[in-house]
Amino acid sequence: xxxxxxxxxxxxxxxxxxxxxxxxxxxxxxxxxxxxxxxxxxxxxxxxxxxxxxxxxxxxxxxxxxxxxxxxxxxxxxxxxxxxxxxxxxxxxxxxxxxxxxxxxxxxxxxxxxxxxxxxxxxxxxxxxxxxxxxxxxxxxxxxxxxxxxxxxxxxxxxxxxxxxxxxxxxxxxxxxxxxxxxxxxxxxxxxxxxxxxxxxxxxxxxxxxxxxxxxxxxxxxxxxxxxxxxxxxxxxxxxxxxxxxxxxxxxxxxxxxxxxxxxxxxxxxxxxxxxxxxxxxxxxxxxxxxxxxxxxxxxxxxxxxxxxxxxxxxxxxxxxxxxxxxxxxxxxxxxxxxxxxxxxxxxxxxxxxxxxxxxxxxxxxxxxxxxxxxxxxxxxxxxxxxxxxxxxxxxxxxxxxxxxxxxxxxxxxxxxxxxxxxxxxxxxxxxxxxxxxxxxxxxxxxxxxxxxxxxxxxxxxxxxxxxxxxxxxxxxxxxxxxxxxxxxxxxxxxxxxxxxxxxxxxxxxx
Numbered sequence: 450x451x452x453x454x455x456x457x458x459x460x461x462x463x464x465x466x467x468x469x470x471x472x473x474x475x476x477x478x479x480x481x482x483x484x485x486x487x488x489x490x491x492x493x494x495x496x497x498x499x500x501x502x503x504x505x506x507x508x509x510x511x512x513x514x515x516x517x518x519x520x521x522x523x524x525x526x527x528x529x530x531x532x533x534x535x536x537x538x539x540x541x542x543x544x545x546x547x548x549x550x551x552x553x554x555x556x557x558x559x560x561x562x563x564x565x566x567x568x569x570x571x572x573x574x575x576x577x578x579x580x581x582x583x584x585x586x587x588x589x590x591x592x593x594x595x596x597x598x599x600x601x602x603x604x605x606x607x608x609x610x611x612x613x614x615x616x617x618x619x620x621x622x623x624x625x626x627x628x629x630x631x632x633x634x635x636x637x638x639x640x641x642x643x644x645x646x647x648x649x650x651x652x653x654x655x656x657x658x659x660x661x662x663x664x665x666x667x668x669x670x671x672x673x674x675x676x677x678x679x680x681x682x683x684x685x686x687x688x689x690x691x692x693x694x695x696x697x698x699x700x701x702x703x704x705x706x707x708x709x710x711x712x713x714x715x716x717x718x719x720x721x722x723x724x725x726x727x728x729x730x731x732x733x734x735x736x737x738x739x740x741x742x743x744x745x746x747x748x749x750x751x752x753x754x755x756x757x758x759x760x761x762x763x764x765x766x767x768x769x770x771x772x773x774x775x776x777x778x779x780x781x782x783x784x785x786x787x788x789x790x791x792x793x794x795x796x797x798x799x800x801x802x803x804x805x806x807x808x809x810x811x812x813x814x815x816x817x818x819x820x821x822x823x824x825x826x827x828x829x830x831x832x833x834x835x836x837x838x839x840x841x842x843x844x845x846x847x848x849x850x851x852x853x854x855x856x857x858x859x860x861x862x863x864x865x866x867x868x869x870x871x872x873x874x875x876x877x878x879x880x881x882x883x884x885x886x887x888x889x890x891x892x893x894x895x896x897x898x899x900x901x902x903x904x905x906x907x908x909x910x911x912x913x914x915x916x917x918x919x920x921x922x923x924x925x926x927x928x929x930x931x932x933x934x935x936x937x938x939x940x941x942x943x944x945x946x947x948x949x950x951x952x953x954x955x956x957x958x959x960x
Contacts, residue, residue, distance in 0.1 A: 451627040452665070453521040453602055455634060456485070459668040466646065468668065470675045470692060471511040478668075481515050487593040488519035488586050494593075495574065495584060497550060499524040499600060502610060504543050504551035505657075506530045506561055509676050512576055512587065513656050514664060516552065521608060521627075524600045528610045528622070529657035532557055538620065540567045542612050545817060546622060552586065555579055604628035610816050611657065613753045622816035623753045632783075632809035633756050634665040640761045640781045641749060642696055642722055646671035649719075651694035653680040653703075654941065659727060660698055662757045680941075682710035686717075693719045700727040700941040705734055705879065709903070713741040720745055726758070727942055731873035732774050735767070744768050750777035750848060752834060754812045754825075759784050759804070759834075760846050775870070776845040777838070784808035786846070788838060793827055799841075801849055804834040837864065854945060856885035858893045861923045865945070868924055871916040872897060877905035878912070880935045883926065884949035887956045897926040898948050900935050 450458070459468075460482030469476040476484070497503060503525045507513055520527045528546045530539050539560075543551070549570060553561035555577040562580055565571050574584045608630060610622040625633070642663075644650070650667050652674060654660040664674055675692040677685065680703060688694065697720065699707075704725060707715075720742065725735075726749040739746060746767055749758035762778030780786045787795050788802025796802035807830040814822045825833050837849040849864040856863040865883035872881045879902040888894035901907060909929035917925050936947040 450631060451602055451604060452608060452630040452634075453627065455631055455665060455669060456518050456521060457482070457597070459665075459671075463646075463668075463671040466671050467673055469511065469514060470649075470673055471509075474511050476511065476515070478671075481518065483595045484512070484515040484590065485518035485522060486595050486597045487590045488516060489522035489598050490593045490596070491584070491586055491589050492519060492523040492525065492574075493598055493600075495550070495572075497523060497525050500526065500606070501550070502526045502528050502546045502548050504528045504530055504546075504548040504564075506532065506539075506551060506553040506557050506564070507576060508532055508554060508556070509652065509656055509678055510554065511676070513676065514674065516576060516586075517656075517661075522598055522600065524602055524606065526607050526610055526624075528612075530612075531655060531657065532560070536560065536563050536567065539564060541620060542622070543568055543571065545620070546610055550574065552576055553579065602627055605813070607813060611753060621818055621821060624813045624816055626813050629810055629813060630665075633662050634669065636781060636783055636808070636810045637662060637666045637757055638669075639783055640758050641724055641747060642666065644670045644672040644696065648672040648695040648721070649675050649692055650696045650698070651675045651677070651685075651688055651692060652698075653677040653685055653688075654698070654700070658753075659751075659757060663696075663698055663724075680706075682706045682712070686710065686712060686715040689720065690716045695719055695721045696724065697722075698724045698726075701725060701730040701734060702880070702937060702941045702943070704730075704738055708734070708737060708741070709879075713737070717742055722747060722764070724749060726750060732870065733873055733876075735774060739767060748778060750846070752836075754832060755784075755806050755808060755810060755834065757810075759786060759806050759808070762845075766845075773841070773843070773845045776841070776847045778846065779844050780846065781808070783810070787831075788840070789827075789833075799839060801837055801839045804836045804838050804846075804848075805831050806834060807831045854884075856883075856893050856895055858885065858888075858895055858923050859891045861921075863893075863895055863924050868895060868897065868916070868920060868926065871919040872899065872912060872926075874919070875907065875912060875915045877901050877907035879903075879905075880943075882935055882943055882945055882948055884945060884952065886928070886949075886952040888927070891923075891927075894927040895924060896928045896930065896952065898930050898932050898935065900932055 460478045463478040467475050468478045550572045552574045558579050606627045607624045609625045612622045652660045723746045748762040750760045751758045760778045785807045868883040880900040882898045885893035886896045936944040
C-alpha cells in the first residue's frame with residue numbers, strides 16, 4: 450500500500466477514536482479524514498496540479514496533520530519550511546523547488562507577506578485568518594466537498610521534498626515518494642515501536658522532521674498524537690503526565706535539558722518507551738536517564754535520506770554488563786548495510802568505513818542536484834550516508850563520525866566523537882564539540898568547545914588532564930574553549946560547522 454492508502458485505511462478503521470490532541474482541542478480519525486478531504490478539494494479547486502510542489506510555512510498545531518494528509522490526496526508535493534530559518538534561506542528553498550503556492554499559518558502571516566514580496570508570482574493561502582485577499586482554507590472548509598478526491602497515484606510520486614543542510618551547510622532537498630514514505634512507517638513498526646489503541650505519542654519537535662514520521666504508525670494502530678507548539682522542558686514534563694503519554698521521541702540535547710529541569714523527579718509513570726536519536730548520546734546522560742526513568746530507552750540511527758532507522762539499539766541492549774551503550778545498535782530487519790572505502794569497496798571486518806545502506810525507505814534522490822546524486826547513489830539501490838562506522842564481533846555498529854568531520858592531525862585520523870565521549874565523562878561538562886583547527890605543525894589541531902554545567906568549575910588544563918589517560922596523545926585537545934552555549938539547528942542537532950568554519954576563514958584546507 451502507498452502512503453495515501455495508509456491514511457485512508459487508518460481513518461476508515463478507527464473512525465470515532467481520538468486521533469489528535471492539541472491544547473484543549475481534539476480531532477477524531479473521522480474528522481481528520483474529512484478535513485483532509487475538504488482541504489484537498491480546495492487545493493485542487495485553486496488550481497494546484499498533480500505533482501506540483503507547495504510550500505508549507507506551518508508549525509505544530511491542530512491542523513498540521515489534516516493539511517499534510519490533504520496534500521497527499523491532492524497529489525501535491527510538500528515543501529515544508531522551518532519557521533526558525535531566515536527569510537533568505539526560505540526564499541532560496543522556495544525558488545530552488547519551483548514553488549508557486551505557499552500555505553501558511555496565521556502566526557506567520559508577516560513572514561508569508563515577506564516571501565510573497567520576495568518571490569514574483571508566489572500565491573499564498575492561509576490556514577486561518579491571514580493576508581487580505583488570501584484563500585483561508587479553514588474558512589472555506591464548510592463549503593468544500595467532504596468526498597475524497599480519489600486521484601490516481603503512483604508509487605514513485607514524490608510527496609515530500611525536505612530541505613536539510615546536513616554538516617555541509619549547503620541546503621539540499623531530500624525527496625521521498627508514496628512508496629518510500631509508506632516504507633518508513635513499516636520500518637518504525639518493525640524495529641522501534643508497536644503502539645496500540647490506548648497509546649499516546651507526544652510531539653514537541655517540529656512535525657516536519659523525525660517527530661512527524663511517528664504519526665503514521667500511530668495512525669494505523671489507532672493511537673493518539675498529542676501535539677505541543679514546541680519544546681519547553683518543564684512544559685514537556687507536565688505534558689507527559691497530563692496527556693498520559695506512553696511514547697516520546699527525543700534528541701540527546703532535549704533529554705539533557707529535561708534532566709537539568711528536574712526530569713529525574715518528574716511523574717513519567719505513563720511512559721512505556723523513550724526513543725532517541727539524531728545525534729550521539731553522551732553515555733553519562735543515558736545512564737542518568739535510565740537510573741531515573743527505568744529501562745525504557747531505545748536508540749535509533751538514521752538520517753533524512755534514510756529515515757527513520759538504519760540501525761536500532763533496543764531497550765534490552767541498554768542493560769547489563771557489557772551493554773553496548775556506545776553503539777548505534779544492530780542493523781534493522783528491513784535494511785542492508787555495508788561499510789565501504791572511498792572507492793566504494795567493502796572494508797575488512799573490524800575496520801572503519803563509510804556506511805552504505807540499501808532499504809525500501811531510502812530517498813528517491815536530491816532535488817535539482819545531479820552531481821550530488823551521482824556521488825551519493827552507488828547503484829543497485831545502495832546510497833552513501835557520509836557517516837563513518839565500524840562493526841564489532843557481535844554485529845553492533847559504532848558510529849565514529851561524519852566523513853566531513855574527521856580531523857587529520859599529524860597524519861593520524863581523529864574522530865571527534867571519541868574525544869567528545871572522553872570529555873563528557875567529566876562531571877563538569879554539560880555539552881562539548883570537538884573540531885579541527887588549522888595548525889602549522891600538525892596541519893589540523895584538535896580543539897574542544899565546552900559548555901559547563903551550571904555552577905560547575907573546571908579549567909582547560911583540568912579537562913586535558915582528565916582525558917589524557919583515556920585517549921591517544923594525538924587525540925587530546927590542543928586547546929579548550931569555554932562557551933556559554935553550543936550552537937544547534939532548529940531541530941536540536943549540534944551545528945559543528947558553526948564553531949569550525951570561523952577557525953578556517955581564509956585558510957585553504959586542501960594545501
